[in-house]
Amino acid sequence: MSAATIISLPDQSTARIPKMNFLTKENGLLSWLLTGDHKRIATLYLVSITFFFFIGGALAGLIRLELLTPQNDLMAADTYNKVFSMHGLIMVFFFLVPSVPATIGNFLMPMMVGAKDLALPKINLLSWYLYVIAGIMMIYTMSVGGVDTGWTFTTPLSTHYLNTHVISAGLSVFVAGFSSIFTGLNFIVTIHKMRCPGMTWFRLPLFVWSNYAASILMVLGTPVLAITLVLVVLERTVHIGVFDPAYGGDPLLFQHLFWFYSHPAVYIMILPGFGVISEVISTFSRKRVFGYTAVAFSSVAIAIFGFFVWAHHMFIMGISNYSALVFSLLTMLVAVPSAIKIYNWAFTLYKGSITFETPMLYAIGFMGLFTIGGLTGVFLGATGTDIHLTETYFVVAHFHFVMVGGMLMSFLAGIHFWWPKWTGRMYPEKISQLAALTTFIGFNLTFFPQFILGTLGMPRRYAAYPPEFQVLNVFSTAGATVLGIGYLLPILYLTWSLKYGEIAGDNPWQATGLEWQTQSPPLTENFPEIPIMDHEAYDYEWLERQQRKEVASV
Amino acid sequence: MSHISPVLWQFLVKWLTNFQLFPPEASKVAPEMDALYFFMVLISLVGLTVVVLLIVSFSILYNKRRHPVATQIEGSTLLEATWTIIPLGLFLVTFVWGALLYFRIYTPPANAMNIYVVGKQWMWKVEHPGGQHEIDALHVPTGRPVQLTIISQDVFHSFSIPAFRVKREAIPGRYTSVWFEATEPGTYHLFCTQYCGTNHSQMIGEVVAMTPDDFRKWLQGSTSGNSLAQDGERLFASLSCNACHNPSPSSRGPNLVGVYGSHLTLASGQTITVDDAYLRQAILNPSEHITQGYAPIMPTYQGQVSEEGIFALVEYLKHLDSDYRIQQTLNTTVLPANNEGRPAPGASTPNAPGEVKQ
Numbered sequence: 007m008s009a010a011t012i013i014s015l016p017d018q019s020t021a022r023i024p025k026m027n028f029l030t031k032e033n034g035l036l037s038w039l040l041t042g043d044h045k046r047i048a049t050l051y052l053v054s055i056t057f058f059f060f061i062g063g064a065l066a067g068l069i070r071l072e073l074l075t076p077q078n079d080l081m082a083a084d085t086y087n088k089v090f091s092m093h094g095l096i097m098v099f100f101f102l103v104p105s106v107p108a109t110i111g112n113f114l115m116p117m118m119v120g121a122k123d124l125a126l127p128k129i130n131l132l133s134w135y136l137y138v139i140a141g142i143m144m145i146y147t148m149s150v151g152g153v154d155t156g157w158t159f160t161t162p163l164s165t166h167y168l169n170t171h172v173i174s175a176g177l178s179v180f181v182a183g184f185s186s187i188f189t190g191l192n193f194i195v196t197i198h199k200m201r202c203p204g205m206t207w208f209r210l211p212l213f214v215w216s217n218y219a220a221s222i223l224m225v226l227g228t229p230v231l232a233i234t235l236v237l238v239v240l241e242r243t244v245h246i247g248v249f250d251p252a253y254g255g256d257p258l259l260f261q262h263l264f265w266f267y268s269h270p271a272v273y274i275m276i277l278p279g280f281g282v283i284s285e286v287i288s289t290f291s292r293k294r295v296f297g298y299t300a301v302a303f304s305s306v307a308i309a310i311f312g313f314f315v316w317a318h319h320m321f322i323m324g325i326s327n328y329s330a331l332v333f334s335l336l337t338m339l340v341a342v343p344s345a346i347k348i349y350n351w352a353f354t355l356y357k358g359s360i361t362f363e364t365p366m367l368y369a370i371g372f373m374g375l376f377t378i379g380g381l382t383g384v385f386l387g388a389t390g391t392d393i394h395l396t397e398t399y400f401v402v403a404h405f406h407f408v409m410v411g412g413m414l415m416s417f418l419a420g421i422h423f424w425w426p427k428w429t430g431r432m433y434p435e436k437i438s439q440l441a442a443l444t445t446f447i448g449f450n451l452t453f454f455p456q457f458i459l460g461t462l463g464m465p466r467r468y469a470a471y472p473p474e475f476q477v478l479n480v481f482s483t484a485g486a487t488v489l490g491i492g493y494l495l496p497i498l499y500l501t502w503s504l505k506y507g508e509i510a511g512d513n514p515w516q517a518t519g520l521e522w523q524t525q526s527p528p529l530t531e532n533f534p535e536i537p538i539m540d541h542e543a544y545d546y547e548w549l550e551r552q553q554r555k556e557v558a559s560v
Numbered sequence: 561m562s563h564i565s566p567v568l569w570q571f572l573v574k575w576l577t578n579f580q581l582f583p584p585e586a587s588k589v590a591p592e593m594d595a596l597y598f599f600m601v602l603i604s605l606v607g608l609t610v611v612v613l614l615i616v617s618f619s620i621l622y623n624k625r626r627h628p629v630a631t632q633i634e635g636s637t638l639l640e641a642t643w644t645i646i647p648l649g650l651f652l653v654t655f656v657w658g659a660l661l662y663f664r665i666y667t668p669p670a671n672a673m674n675i676y677v678v679g680k681q682w683m684w685k686v687e688h689p690g691g692q693h694e695i696d697a698l699h700v701p702t703g704r705p706v707q708l709t710i711i712s713q714d715v716f717h718s719f720s721i722p723a724f725r726v727k728r729e730a731i732p733g734r735y736t737s738v739w740f741e742a743t744e745p746g747t748y749h750l751f752c753t754q755y756c757g758t759n760h761s762q763m764i765g766e767v768v769a770m771t772p773d774d775f776r777k778w779l780q781g782s783t784s785g786n787s788l789a790q791d792g793e794r795l796f797a798s799l800s801c802n803a804c805h806n807p808s809p810s811s812r813g814p815n816l817v818g819v820y821g822s823h824l825t826l827a828s829g830q831t832i833t834v835d836d837a838y839l840r841q842a843i844l845n846p847s848e849h850i851t852q853g854y855a856p857i858m859p860t861y862q863g864q865v866s867e868e869g870i871f872a873l874v875e876y877l878k879h880l881d882s883d884y885r886i887q888q889t890l891n892t893t894v895l896p897a898n899n900e901g902r903p904a905p906g907a908s909t910p911n912a913p914g915e916v917k918q
Contacts, residue, residue: 322718
């Protein structure tokens, strides 16, 4: 039984990668470092975030190794604290936040709206340089001894009690924040101003909608983080007394400011992932996304509600009971649009014509894991159960189900899906299906036991723990090993495919997006001439008519 | 079973004998918390099952081989309304249920016995009203509501007792409180759950729930000789609080007899109710808490009194109900010996009169 597939590749004996494309247009290091081309910048971003992902992943491996045994034996407590802090900082600010928007988004956004480039190409390049500067500062921080504040920089611990490199870490995140603001700004301007003729708002692919929502969050939320970090640095250096009660400051103020950014930040991380899933599910079931408008508006709803739920991180911190009530209610409301999306995706499959190539496997994995991640968020959004579950491994598991199970799965779905467009070559299908499966199994084995650990009360950020928690931790560490293999495989075979992959042709998936109607890899200008959008998004009948026309004219 | 490696075998035995899904239910609120928890587990399982069933059945029914041409469907308002309203309804139920629980856990009953807790890097210090001091341990009676008044001396900590399903942040410079009623005698975990630096994972201890009889015996066996209020009285005298705060008509500060729980009008015109948090603020930051009719002459005691010392002062002021008592303090710094027990062996040494606890 050979699996049904929609892959249609050109005849490999005659097919060639187009001579003229954005990769070959200019040569030399400078042509990359001074480029204004969004596709080249996206490539630079892809290489840099992959680098940071593997650093963050290695740190995660160290955490899981330490937690294999209940005693604090592999490394000193201080070292462990630095390892989990660096893991959090690198993964959140150097992988998750820029992952989909700055790589896949950067690559696709102009093509999806039918433009030659982003509205502000130089700002786009600046945003990558800021990212690199921030990255160098973070690596500097790590190499001179690291930081052990946790990724949350909680005051007064970070301002008065630690003598590690809080200032360089804080400034690094500050700079990385501007990189993300510029990306968001660029997307907003591009989507408003650069759509091609006929590309109305409701003809935009859902990937554009979800990145638009995330961009609003980046532009409005990140400055608050920047201000907060500056205040932390000032408090630490000149004791301005904003957060320290000894100088008349308010210790809870930091929490309010930090979470005012950092809760929307999880939507910055997950919304672009939602966009990838919409594209992939639609393509591999050959159907328009079920309830396009509902999915588009649910992204915007998440972006708006996302700003008003931050205090649900503070239910046990002595905020007034009534404000806890309000924030809990709003948290329940923000959960609804996510539920809508999941069911709309599931119903996109209904009466489709479904195939299961690698991107689709990742997308289906995403739907399962994100459903668990989302529903366990309700446990933490309900004030009563939050008291017991917050600050335990339940939170760790919930966060990783959403961020790793959700975001990383969708990132990998997107990378596989657009790989042929990006490089002009296919990735090897069988081994990548194996990688998707390995990731899914490894992920569940790693993080599901952590829900039980959290319910049993095991606190997070513990280097040592009571021995009765060991068995579940051993499962988790074993799972992390499998997960690690799941992540190593793609980097190996994707690199291999750069030279040996099959020639993909313009549209191997028979997908409808404008990016698929141009050559792979695309020209620097994306299209030979600015396209005219004369059909709805995900209009597979239009695609068929188009192909019939081509055959007739040949 | 000889072919199974001993390590693996031990591991499996350990797992099977210790497997738990939730911690022991040792407080009155624990079963209620678990009821909501399992209700949410149920919702999650149903939600997840529906999603998985949809994906699996559509994947089989509408596989490309079985269904080569897709039927285009725009959407369905009715279906979308269904999966908007049902989750919303369920989420609202959990919201209300959770809020009821939350208000219960964070609203102590009036008859609760109060125990003071100070978190510091990296230990928990517990002060009982009877003068018993504990470190990284908390002894409580079963069948009686216990309120904890918690503060941190340095960074954020969090006082968590999973078996009681309660947790409260210890915040520098601010009192927080939580209450519980233990039901099952036993020894349970006490964790610091807010990351607080190097030895965060060593900031653990045990909570011992005892029958009321055992608890009474424990109280008697662990007394330090002075009650917390008596410690406070000494501190009150040694800091010369009574030089101004005394009942004489010419006193420069307000008389503090019966001040706890009373309503005061401040110089700013604001009316407040005197509670633990207010007393703490008035000691450390007096210039912003001047009672109407008095001059702002009180110096700050910031840095001069430890958090434990402030707890002792608060406890003393709580029980200060007659002018006679304050007169006694005014006249002598040596306490009358009639109402104290003898120091128990092994209990911590009481402070010498006049010594300020730092």
